[in-house]
Amino acid sequence: MPALPVISPITLDSYLGWPHMHYVFVVLCVFVVVYKLTILLAKRREALRNFQAFPGPPPHWLFGHVLEFKQDGTDMDKVVKWGQEYSYVFPIWFGPFLSIIIVQHPDYAKTILTSSEPKDDFAYRFVEGWIGNGLLVSEGQKWFRQRRLLTPGFHYDVLKPYVKLMSESAETMLDKWESYASTNEPFELFKHMSLMTLDSIMKCAFSCYSNCQTEGGTNAYIKAVYDLSFLIDLRLRMFPYHSDLIFHLSPHGFRYRKARQVALSHTEEVIRKRQEALKEEKELGQIQAKRYLDFLDILLFARDENQQGLSDEDMRAEVDTFMFEGHDTTASGLSFILYCLACNPEHQKICRKEIMEALHDKETMEWEDLSKIPYTTMCIKEALRLYPPVPGISRKTTKTVTFCDGRTVPAGSVVGIGVFGIHRNASVWENPNVFDPLRFLPENIAKRSPHAFVPFSAGPRFVLT
Structure with a gap:
């Protein structure tokens, strides 16, 4: 075989x-x-x-207009100049594929801001990993519900006690400044302002006295908030970090995840302890009779028409949103207000006299005193006009949008509202680069479009988000 x-x-x-x-x-x-x-x-x-109907500065075929931005402090002025050259509505290209229609006139801004168009999901997605789907980034019915539930937290009766808390934080900052007064040496103002506003928000949001102004470097949560704010801004500015994979694998991505875990754990622990402390309380009035209400109290007792409250995840998102949105932009606004007054001592002198008269031998301002300083209020508004804390906002169109001149942008377009450009539009503001608080006299305000001054946005997203 x-x-x-x-x-x-x-x-x-x-x-x-x-x-x-x-x-x-x-x-x-x-x-x-x-x-x-x-x-x-x-x-x-x-x-x-x-975008054929919207002429603009010629872009580079590969880089678009990115190389035009030198990050030397003149970029915003360059965009304002482009607005003057191209009738205040023009496209900017970020590379060969991403384009945004920039709006720098109140009549065009009104079309977008009074609509229900959602925020652009490009930039805001970078913050969602930290703050979740809170009021800043949510849209549609969820956004309407969240805003309705949070609005009581900004009622005058809730805000009044905060004046005292903010005054305490400001006093702590001024005590630190005493050491600089005798040296005649310059120092960085924004860092101090940022710690002061963070201190204020911690008190108003959590009833938490963190001592961050004197111990800012040792508080893990404070450090995490600063790290997250810095890293989100860095990611937005660095094109390779727009990729989730590249950012995740980078040292900055590791640092971001570590800081995020610290921040989220802290917020969750604060919420858990407050829920435990308020277990026996049935109404906000009972708490208010014992102490001032903070933001967390409002969140815990918020109910919709079906008597449904916020989930733990929603509460965490709103508290983190409040922290992210509140301290940095407020610090920026306050810093530039003081900068404008320092550059215009004649107006500073009037403000000082007005405030001293309102104080009338008191140490700090009270809620009722705020209506007694109209000239100071006008100076604050003029500083916010020249230096808005948020110089631009964006929306993504869900349908064809027609502007006041008949030109249209289709669904899916990103429209950027150039707040800085609107506030310095020479066709709206006479001598727009000059600090002139009298622009905000009632009779002068009446002559302008309500969308000529939008430091806190306008329309459905006004003030809160």
């Missing part, structure tokens, strides 16, 4: 042919890249076609 041939087992390597599989993988990658590139090129052609 003839011997049977020996049959060797077919190895995976010989069956699949790994060298051949490498070629298949390369071809697949090339196909994906070409496919993605084709889609992006189609979007670019569509954007160029849609």
Whole structure:
């Protein structure tokens, strides 16, 4: 009987042919890249076609207008100049594929701000990992519900006690400044302002006395908030970090995740302890009879028409949103108010006299005194006009939007409201770069569009978000 041939087992390597599989993988990658590139090129052609009615500064074919921004303190002025050249509505390109229509006139801004168009999801997605789906980034019915539940937290009766708390924080900051008064040496103002506003928000939001102005470097939560704010801003400015994968693998991504965990754990612990402390309380009035209400009290007792409150996740998102939105922008606004008064000592002198008269031998301002300082209020508004804490906001259109001159932008377009540009629009403001508080006399306000001054936005997203 003839011997049977020996049959060797077919190895995976010989069956699949790994060298051949490498070629298949390369071809697949090339196909994906070409496919993605084709889609992006189609979007670019569509954007160029849609924006033909909006002339603007000529972009570089690859970098767009990115190279025009030197980050030397003149970028905002450059955009204002472009607005003057291109009728206050023009496209800016960030690379070859991303374009934004910039609006720098109140009549065009009104069209967007009075609509229900959602916020642009490009920039805001970077903060969502920390603050969750809170009032800043939510939209639709969730946003309407959250805003309705949070609005009572900003009632005058709730805010009045905060004046004393903020005065205490300001006094702590001024005590620190005493050490600089005798040296005649300059110092960085914003850092002090930022700690002061953070201290105020911690008291008003959590009833938490963190001592962050004197111990800012040792408080883990305070450090985490600063790290997160810095890293989110860094990610927005660095194009490679727009990729979730690249940012996740980077040292900055590791630092972000570590800081986020500290911040989230702190907020969750604060909420848990407050829930435990208020377990026996049934009404806000019972708490208010014992002490002032803070933001967390409002969140815990908020109920909608179905008597449903906020989930723990929603409460955490709103507290973190309040922390993120509140301290940095407030510090920026206050810093520039003092800068404007320092540059215009004649107005500073009037404000000082007015405030001293309102104080009338008292140490600090009270709620009732705020109506007694109209000139100071006008100076504050003029500083916010020249240096808005949020120089621009954006919306993404869900339908075709028609501007006041008949020009349209299609659904899916990103429209940027250039708050800085609107506030320095020479067709709206006479001598726009001059500090002139009298612009805000009642008779002068009546002559302008209500959308000519929008440091806190306008329309449905006004004030809160």
